[in-house]
Amino acid sequence: MKFNKPVVPSLVEHSLRLEVGFDLVKISGIVDSIAQFGDRFKQRLFTAAELDYAYNTQDLWPERLAARFAAKEATIKALRLSNAGVNWREIEVHKLPGGECALCLHGNVAKLANQLRVQQISVSLSHDGDYAGACVTVLFHINKIN
């Protein structure tokens, strides 16, 4: 079989790479941490908006905070930033009007994500009993040279 090459061949093909991160947290552990470390724990890990959302329903704050902590850790894993030196507050979980959650990256994490050529990042949170978990997927743009 004969293959005709294009007249102006593209030297670079664009490709995407998918990575995933997952984290599971004991909700009672988060409650214990807040009992032990109080505001230091909350303010080190969570943004004001995340705390406002978690505490706007008094009964659900442990689940909400635990799931958000899991989301931040899952994001760090998916972006492979475990040894980058990351401020957890720069990974923020937003609750959207439809009920799903989205991630918003700030500061240094946003800069690193840009350098890593992140195209898309998605999160899913869940909790059941004493466990909360989060799964994060990241699409990276990579160039493939022909």
Add this chain to the structure above:
Amino acid sequence: MTTNDQLDTQIRAVLRDHGHLNKDISALDAATDLYQSGMTSHASVNVMLALEGAFDIEFPDHMLKRNVFNSIQSIRSAVSELTVA
């Protein structure tokens, strides 16, 4: 007791109380991987906060790395750097 010994004693106390390790801290040497010894990401946050309280330090963002909290010796190195600063 050397300064390193004193630091290690305090660090081991923090790990015993907050690390949720699956092994007795006294059985771990300074290079043992703490994550392989049961410390979760959540427990490492507690360890960080407890170390800050114990040594009156604050870990800056660039030191919030898995490998800083990976072992007693890596923690000792970080604490030493922050207590001199």
